Amino acid sequence: QITLKESGxxxxxxxxxxxxxxxxxxxxxxxxxxxxxxxxQPPGKALEWLALIYWNDDKRYSxxxxxxxxxxxxxSKNQVVLTVTNMDxxxxxxxxxxxxxxxxxWSFDYWGQGTxxxxxx
Amino acid sequence: xxxxxxxxxxxVSPGQTASITCSGDNLGGKYACWYQQxxxxxxxxxxxxxxxxxxxxxxxxxGSNSGNTATLTISGTQAMDEADYYCQTWDSSTGVFxxxxxxxxx
Numbered sequence: 400q401i402t403l404k405e406s407g408x409x410x411x412x413x414x415x416x417x418x419x420x421x422x423x424x425x426x427x428x429x430x431x432x433x434x435x436x437x438x439x440q441p442p443g444k445a446l447e448w449l450a451l452i453y454w455n456d457d458k459r460y461s462x463x464x465x466x467x468x469x470x471x472x473x474x475s476k477n478q479v480v481l482t483v484t485n486m487d488x489x490x491x492x493x494x495x496x497x498x499x500x501x502x503x504x505w506s507f508d509y510w511g512q513g514t515x516x517x518x519x520x
Numbered sequence: 521x522x523x524x525x526x527x528x529x530x531x532v533s534p535g536q537t538a539s540i541t542c543s544g545d546n547l548g549g550k551y552a553c554w555y556q557q558x559x560x561x562x563x564x565x566x567x568x569x570x571x572x573x574x575x576x577x578x579x580x581x582x583g584s585n586s587g588n589t590a591t592l593t594i595s596g597t598q599a600m601d602e603a604d605y606y607c608q609t610w611d612s613s614t615g616v617f618x619x620x621x622x623x624x625x626x
Binding site: 495512 | 521551553557562565568569574606610614615616617618
């Protein structure tokens with residue numbers, strides 16, 4: 400059974416760096432053709448794809464946010480970390496981590512519950 | 521940057537067929553997937569690789585992808601299918617979501 404859970408601050412001040420951790424179970428990020436990603440959703444708005452890290456440590460980022468995002472993994476701890484620098488009120492959103500595999504063309508088949516991060520103006 | 525366009529809303533009567541479109545340049549040349557999201561919940565994958573259903577997704581959900589348009593079809597729509605639906609594809613090795621479509625069953 401695959402489970403994922405996001406953790407991190409619920410409130411971040413403008414210009415600060417956000418660090419979110421996804422702790423997962425039920426699979427290994429060392430297994431070939433497995434990946435983990437991050438997606439966010441501002442209140443009442445659409446999903447936004449942020450980043451993906453593959454089992455082999457290859458990484459992909461949203462072009463519009465690439466300069467501000469870093470995704471890393473610690474397979475031994477079953478964790479994936481996303482950092483977002485220079486936070487702004489427009490970054491207020493629910494942040495989700497999700498599991499992906501090559502066999503499903505890197506769609507996200509398991510999701511965490513999400514964590515709401517607020518950046519006050 | 522690559523964009524996917526969805527209609528903001530679609531309405532359907534119970535028992536009828538709902539079709540939700542997703543348009544993008546040469547989208548048919550890429551794989552598309554679809555997610556269902558109900559209020560307060562995380563998204564759920566309902567279609568991947570254009571036409572495939574994950575385990576546990578009802579057969580009434582189907583997908584197609586050709587030309588510039590991917591389509592999610594829900595046959596025999598039920599009240600429980602009322603939700604937001606998002607398409608997603610890949611461009612230049614990064615993911616892209618559509619703007620979402622609110623499906624109303626009335």
